[in-house]
Structure formats: structure tokens, C-alpha cells
Amino acid sequence: MYSHHYSTESSGLKERNATVKRKMDLNRYSLKFCPHCVRDDIEKYGESYWKISHQLPTAFFV
Numbered sequence: 358m359y360s361h362h363y364s365t366e367s368s369g370l371k372e373r374n375a376t377v378k379r380k381m382d383l384n385r386y387s388l389k390f391c392p393h394c395v396r397d398d399i400e401k402y403g404e405s406y407w408k409i410s411h412q413l414p415t416a417f418f419v
Contacts, residue, residue, distance in 0.1 A: 388412065 389411045398405035 388407055390405075390407070391411060394408065394411070395405040
């Protein structure tokens with residue numbers, strides 16, 4: 358009984374890890390932006406632009 362429970366739990370963990378990896382792979386190829394920066398750019402310049410700093414792996418923007 359214990360080994361069955363352990364193997365089921367292990368497969369669930371593998372599925373979650375695979376889901377996280379897929380999301381990270383998709384996120385890697387998506388351009389990121391900050392809604393506040395877009396608003397500020399439009400107010401200041403009349404348009405917005407992609408910022409390199411928002412594309413860095415450590416940036417946490419939409």
C-alpha cells in the first residue's frame with residue numbers, strides 16, 4: 358500500500374514539473390511588458406516601446 362501511494366505521488370510531481378517547464382519555455386519566447394511603464398511612455402512620448410530590461414529572466418512583468 359505504501360509503495361502504491363508513493364508511486365502515485367511521484368507521478369503527480371513529475372506532471373507538475375513538466376507543466377512548470379512548459380510554462381517557462383513559453384514564457385521564454387514571449388515579450389514582456391509592464392502596464393505602468395506603457396502608460397508612462399504614452400504620457401511622456403505619445404507611444405510605448407519594448408524595454409530590454411523587461412525581457413531579462415529576472416523581470417516579473419505581464
